[in-house]
Amino acid sequence: MSLLRGTPRPASPLPAAPKTAPQRDDRDAPRSLAFRNMEATIEVTGLRKRFGQTPALDGMTFTVEPGQVTGFVGPNGAGKSTTMRVILGLDAPDAGTALIGGHPYRTLRHPLSHVGSLLDAAALQPSRSARNHLLWLAHSQGLNAKRVDEVVDAAGLRAAIRRKAGGYSLGMRQRLGLAAAMLGDPPVLMLDEPFNGLDPEGIVWMRGFLRSLAAEGRAILVSSHLMSELQDTADHLVVVGRGTVIADARVADLIAAASADRITLRTAARSEAMGALAQAGATVAATGPDVLTISGISSERAVALLTANAIPFSEVSAHRATLEEAYMELTRDSVEFRAAQETQGAL
Numbered sequence: 185m186s187l188l189r190g191t192p193r194p195a196s197p198l199p200a201a202p203k204t205a206p207q208r209d210d211r212d213a214p215r216s217l218a219f220r221n222m223e224a225t226i227e228v229t230g231l232r233k234r235f236g237q238t239p240a241l242d243g244m245t246f247t248v249e250p251g252q253v254t255g256f257v258g259p260n261g262a263g264k265s266t267t268m269r270v271i272l273g274l275d276a277p278d279a280g281t282a283l284i285g286g287h288p289y290r291t292l293r294h295p296l297s298h299v300g301s302l303l304d305a306a307a308l309q310p311s312r313s314a315r316n317h318l319l320w321l322a323h324s325q326g327l328n329a330k331r332v333d334e335v336v337d338a339a340g341l342r343a344a345i346r347r348k349a350g351g352y353s354l355g356m357r358q359r360l361g362l363a364a365a366m367l368g369d370p371p372v373l374m375l376d377e378p379f380n381g382l383d384p385e386g387i388v389w390m391r392g393f394l395r396s397l398a399a400e401g402r403a404i405l406v407s408s409h410l411m412s413e414l415q416d417t418a419d420h421l422v423v424v425g426r427g428t429v430i431a432d433a434r435v436a437d438l439i440a441a442a443s444a445d446r447i448t449l450r451t452a453a454r455s456e457a458m459g460a461l462a463q464a465g466a467t468v469a470a471t472g473p474d475v476l477t478i479s480g481i482s483s484e485r486a487v488a489l490l491t492a493n494a495i496p497f498s499e500v501s502a503h504r505a506t507l508e509e510a511y512m513e514l515t516r517d518s519v520e521f522r523a524a525q526e527t528q529g530a531l
Contacts, residue, residue: 223285223298224250224371224403226271230280233266233427240266241277242427248403250371253394255418255435256407259515263427264407265303268374272301284372296325299372300365305357305381310350314341314360317349322367331367339363340389354381358390373397373404379413391417415439415507423511425518435507442510446503447483449476453495460493461486477503 226248233241241263248254258264269275271282273289284292284299292298308317318332336345339359344352349360358381365373378394379387394417398404408414414421414435421438423431431438451457451474458468458476466480478486483500490497 224401225283225285226372226374226403226405227283227286228267228271228280229282231267231270231277231282232279233263233270233275233277239427241270241280244280244424244428246422246429246432248372248405248422249420250401250403251398252419253398253404253406253417255414255421256405256424257409257411257414257421257511258424258430259518261426262424262515262518264424265376267424268301268303268376268405268407271374272299272303294325294368296321296327296368296370298368298370299374300368300370301374302358302361302365302378303374303376305354305361308349308357308360311348313346314349314352315345317360318364318367321364325368327367335363335366338366338393355383355386358382359386362390362393371402373402375405376407377409378406379408379410387413411506411508411511421507423514425515430518431514438510438514439505439507442505442513443503444479444505446477446479446505447486448499448501448503449478449486449490449497450474450499451476451490451495451497453497456493456495457490457497460489460495464489 228244228246231241231244233239244263244267256264256267266275267282270277271284271289282288287298289295289299315332315336318335319329322328322332336342339362341356341359341363344356349357352360358378362375362378365375373394375394378390382390391413394404394406398419406414406418418435421431421433421435422429423438448471449457449461454470454474454476458470461468461476461478461481464481464485466478466486469477471477481489483502487497487500490500
């Protein structure tokens with residue numbers, strides 16, 4: 185099911201490659217963004233991959249649709265990085281396929297015009313200036329210096345572009361990596377942990393930039409451990425664990441399912457409220473110094489119980505789960521590296 189939201193905006197903040205680029209075949213020829221929307225997909229089907237005796241992917245299957253930001257999440261060791269490497273032709277699968285716009289990555293003559301990627305912000309020559317780093321990438325794809333200047337401005341790096349990339353902070357390297365990914369004005373973007381190292385202003389900028397690119401009709405896959413950022417950025421979420429897909433759904437639907445019929449109670453008498461509600465058959469969890477999350481009874485019944493027991497409270501409302509809560513519930517049985525409870529308590 186396509187989750188294209190609205191009509192893509194006609195103009196892109198990062199224009200297409202200059203017409204002076206070398207002659208390409210039909211599949212690589214310059215095209216309008218509206219036409220490229222038909223190719224703006226990532227299709228992963230039945231991927232399997234083992235490293236020695238260790239299974240990394242076990243039938244991984246999902247599709248990244250155009251016009252949305254798709255979050256790609258899961259515990260450490262779930263197979264996210266391996267999947268992205270297979271999509272980009274860096275690892276060969278034992279079985280299954282990974283297609284970008286209907287084509288394997290290895291068949292793309294000018295790949296940066298089809299997919300831009302940022303898997304490792306540190307993957308650069310530290311003694312080379314940031315501008316020269318982008319220039320050699322551009323020249324490899326038949327793009328010129330004008331295009332480099334365009335992505336530099338879009339990434340907010342103009343003031344530091346002639347500095348050696350090795351002296352960049354992690355946040356600046358993330359911006360440089362995104363600029364490199366956008367060189368070919370691709371319809372597909374793949375980013376691994378793009379929020380890492382960004383300051384608050386940078387996070388707000390990254391969030392808005394990704395959403396604006398998706399609004400143009402691009403397909404954007406973002407791997408991240410920061411659920412709070414994905415909740416404000418992603419339209420769709422692919423949750424993986426132990427090499428397979430656990431959930432593939434709209435963010436709003438995942439949050440609604442996690443919210444279920446629970447209610448939130450604010451009270452200064454937390455212990456007394458927990459006792460009274462539990463005795464009535466409710467399931468009660470303390471989620472803050474004066475906050476309880478309750479399931480198993482209606483809000484009306486909870487209010488009646490609290491009132492009958494003279495327990496003060498300031499709020500009883502429908503509970504709205506966070507994306508982090510939904511994620512934790514979905515991946516509870518898929519976490520490979522978990523500290524023992526005793527160890528956690530001792531830290």
